[in-house]
Amino acid sequence: MLKDLFQKKKKYASVTAKQVQKDVPQGIIVKCPSCSAILYAKELEKNYKTCNKCNYHFxxxxxxxxxxxxxxxxxxxxxxxxxxxxxxxxxxxxxxxxxxxxxxxxxxxxxxxxxxxxxxxxxxxxxxxxxxxxxxxxxxxxxxxxxxxxxxxxxxxxxxxxxxxxxxxxxxxxxxxxxxxxxxxxxxxxxxxxxxxxxxxxxxxxxxxxxxxxxxxxxxxxxxxxxxxxxxxxxxxxxxxxxxxxxxxxxxxxxxxxxxxxxxxxxxxxxxxxxxxxxxxxxxxx
CATH class of the missing domain: 3.90.226.10 (2-enoyl-CoA Hydratase; Chain A, domain 1)
Structure with a gap:
């Protein structure tokens, strides 16, 4: 039974991860090409399109x-x-x-x-x-x-x-x-x-x-x-x-x-x- 529960949980977890990926509309987040930080597009805009982690200028x-x-x-x-x-x-x-x-x-x-x-x-x-x-x-x-x-x-x-x-x-x-x-x-x-x-x-x-x-x-x-x-x-x-x-x-x-x-x-x-x-x-x- 524990085994079944664990399998169910695992399956559920992987579905939600995929779901989240699918649910994030394109253009909401941007990856910095220099330090790989994940940045919110709106924050990036506010920051003059520069990475607030490493200063990379887009x-x-x-x-x-x-x-x-x-x-x-x-x-x-x-x-x-x-x-x-x-x-x-x-x-x-x-x-x-x-x-x-x-x-x-x-x-x-x-x-x-x-x-x-x-x-x-x-x-x-x-x-x-x-x-x-x-x-x-x-x-x-x-x-x-x-x-x-x-x-x-x-x-x-x-x-x-x-x-x-x-x-x-x-x-x-x-x-x-x-x-x-x-x-x-x-x-x-x-x-x-x-x-x-x-x-x-x-x-x-x-x-x-x-x-x-x-x-x-x-x-x-x-x-x-x-x-x-x-x-x-x-x-x-x-x-x-x-x-x-x-x-x-x-x-x-x-x-x-x-x-x-x-x-x-x-x-x-x-x-x-x-x-x-x-x-x-x-x-x-x-």
Missing amino acids: AITSRERISYTLDNENFFEYDEDLQSCNPLEFPEYEDKLASDIEKTGLKEAVVTGEGTIDGMPLVFGIMDSRFRMASMGSVVGEKITRAIEKAIIKNYPFVLFSASGGARMQEGIYSLMQMAKTSAALKELDRQGGLFISVMTNPTTGGVTASFASLGDLNIAEPGALIGFAGRRIIEQTIRQKLPDDFQTAEFLLKHGQLDQVVHRKDMRSFLSKIIKMHALGGGHH
Whole structure:
């Protein structure tokens, strides 16, 4: 009899475990990819999509970035209809673009525009990694360049959140030319006394790191962001040496003088506000 009871109990227990699994609607809980903690999606939202156990910063959309950073999500978008064509007639490139447009609701991998932080106006750009891994094609370079030119005309600071897999191979030399174009525009912003704050998020790599992302008056990054030019494996094979575990992380770059600050997402808005205020008080433009 005891044996029967035990078997019944065991059976009941396994049913409830399965039942619970079934009863939890999708999207209620999220597993942290870094520490495997189980997090409630609502709590994660409240915590700016960062893990409250290990501080892991989840990837976020351009829309979320706007809501975390700007006053009342107040954002006037620039050049929202600019779209890539296929200059090299690269096979299947148009299909991939069309699929990303449908999936993300964006026309390209960068969103640019203007808004305010604590009432102070700025030109704002966000690269969105859901679109072709935020690779830099000719439209990404063009939109960023136009945003910089707007910042010069309006005497506004320029803040850009980068996240990118690098130059977009389907556009070949057209993509690589954007490195020079964006850098030349930033040189002009600098000549006019403008402020450029570059914020690198996970990951910022390749031609983006090698051009505009590293040219800020202030280069900052989110914790744990992967930032680099060539990939780890390529470097290790080239120099025939093992690289440190934390190589190419934001913290490693900060330690070696390539970043000015690592700023947690929840502190980003107040940090940017402070810098923009200091720039204004120092007689920088705006």
